[in-house]
Amino acid sequence: MFKSGFVNIIGNPNVGKSTLMNAMVGEKLSIVTAKAQTTRHRIMGIVNGENYQIVFSDTPGILKPNYRLQQDMVNFVDTAIGDADIILYVTDTVEKPDKNIEYIEKLQKLTCPIIIVINKIDISNQGKVMELMNYWKEKVPSAQIIPASAQEHFGLDNILHSIIDNLPVCPPWYDKDAFTDKNLRFFAEEIIREKILLNYKEEIPYCCQVEVESFKEGAERYDISAVIYVMRESQKGIVIGKKGMALKKIGTAARIDMEEFFQKKVFLQLFVKVAPDWREDKKELRRFGYEG
Numbered sequence: 001m002f003k004s005g006f007v008n009i010i011g012n013p014n015v016g017k018s019t020l021m022n023a024m025v026g027e028k029l030s031i032v033t034a035k036a037q038t039t040r041h042r043i044m045g046i047v048n049g050e051n052y053q054i055v056f057s058d059t060p061g062i063l064k065p066n067y068r069l070q071q072d073m074v075n076f077v078d079t080a081i082g083d084a085d086i087i088l089y090v091t092d093t094v095e096k097p098d099k100n101i102e103y104i105e106k107l108q109k110l111t112c113p114i115i116i117v118i119n120k121i122d123i124s125n126q127g128k129v130m131e132l133m134n135y136w137k138e139k140v141p142s143a144q145i146i147p148a149s150a151q152e153h154f155g156l157d158n159i160l161h162s163i164i165d166n167l168p169v170c171p172p173w174y175d176k177d178a179f180t181d182k183n184l185r186f187f188a189e190e191i192i193r194e195k196i197l198l199n200y201k202e203e204i205p206y207c208c209q210v211e212v213e214s215f216k217e218g219a220e221r222y223d224i225s226a227v228i229y230v231m232r233e234s235q236k237g238i239v240i241g242k243k244g245m246a247l248k249k250i251g252t253a254a255r256i257d258m259e260e261f262f263q264k265k266v267f268l269q270l271f272v273k274v275a276p277d278w279r280e281d282k283k284e285l286r287r288f289g290y291e292g
Contacts, residue, residue: 003167004053005085010077012099013037013061015092016119020150021045021058024160028261029180029187030058031194035205037061038197040069041289042076044181046174052164053172057084062100069279072290081106086166087114088159089143093124097135107140113166114143117159122149184262185212186289188224191257192270195250196228196239204238207231209278209288221265224258229275236272247272 009017018030018039025045031038039060047054059080060073081087089107091097098104107114116136121129133145144162148155174181189210197205207230214225228247230236240247247270255268278284285291 001169002051002053002171003164004055004170004172005167006055006057006083006173007086007088007163008057008059008080008084009088009090010059010080010103011062011090012095013063015061015090015095016150017061017090018058020088020090020117020119020148020159021056023150023153023156024054024056025179027179029182031190031197033194033197035197037063037070037073037206038194040073041186042080046179046181048172048176049164052167053174053176054163054167055173056088062103067279068282069285069290072285081110084112085168086163087112088117088163089114089140090117090119091132091136092120093118093128093132094120097132097139104139107143114140115159115162115166116140116143116145117155118145118147119150121147122152122154184222185215187261188212188215188226188254188258191261192226192228192250192254194257195253199246199250199253200238204230204235207235207279208239209275211288221267222258222262223267225269226271228270228272229278230272231274231276231278233274236274239272 009021011017013036018032021030022028025047029045030043039058043058045056057080059077062077063070065071065074118132129147136145146155146158148159189212192210196208209229210226212224212226216223228239230239251268251270255266258266282291
C-alpha cells in the first residue's frame with residue numbers, strides 16, 4: 001500500500017517554516033535569514049520513502065499586505081490551505097500564539113489532518129512548552145501538537161511519523177528521483193537574494209528582485225548572468241557600493257553557495273538595474289513568477 005500527498009507548511013513570519021522544510025527534506029531548498037518575508041514563493045520539497053512520497057510545500061509567512069507583491073505572497077498561503085492533504089502549521093515558543101487570529105479560525109474549519117508544530121523549544125523551557133501545547137489543543141482540538149526544534153533536528157521523527165500516518169493512499173505524484181519542482185535558475189536567484197537579505201539593511205532587501213538572464217551549462221562549470229532589480233537610483237548605488245565592493249561581496253558569497261548546491265564550478269556575473277514600482281506592476285510580478 002503506497003501513500004502519497006501534499007503537506008503544506010504555513011505560519012507567521014520567522015517561526016522556522018523554511019528551516020523545518022529544509023530539515024525534513026535534507027536539502028537547503030528554501031533560503032533562511034532572520035528577516036521577515038525571506039520566503040516569497042511557494043517552494044516544494046519532495047521526500048521519498050519505500051512506500052510513501054511526501055510533497056512538502058513551504059510558503060511565505062502570513063502577513064497583512066501593503067503592496068501587490070505581498071498580496072501575491074498571501075495568495076500563495078491561501079492556495080496552500082485549500083489544496084493540502086495535510087496542513088503543517090508552524091508556530092514557536094516566542095511569538096504571541098493569537099497573532100493573525102483569522103488564520104487560526106481557518107484551521108478550526110479545515111477537514112484535512114492538521115499537525116501543529118511548536119518550534120524553537122531549544123530556546124524555551126518545559127513549563128512554557130506545556131502551556132503552549134495546552135493552548136493549541138484548546139484552540140484546534142482536531143490537531144496533533146508536536147514540540148520540536150528544526151534548528152537542532154529535535155522532534156523531526158515525530159513529525160515524519162505523524163505525516164506518514166495521515167497520508168492518503170495514493171500513487172506517487174512525482175518521479176522517485178525528484179526532490180523539488182523548481183529549476184536551477186530559481187535556486188540561483190534565491191541564493192543571490194539570500195545574500196542581499198544578509199548583507200543589506202532597512203528597506204534594501206525588500207526593494208530587490210533577482211532575475212537570472214542567462215544560465216549556460218558547460219562541461220566544467222555553469223556560466224550565470226543575473227540582474228538585481230531595485231526601485232530607485234539611490235538603492236542601486238547602495239547595492240553596488242564603493243568601487244563595486246558591496247556587489248562583489250554578495251557575488252562571491254552567492255557563487256560559493258551555488259557551487260556547493262550545484263556541485264559544479266560557477267562563473268557568476270551580477271548587474272544592477274532600476275525597475276520603479278516593480279512590486280506593484282502586475283506584468284513585472286508575473287515575469288518574476290509571483291502571478292499566474
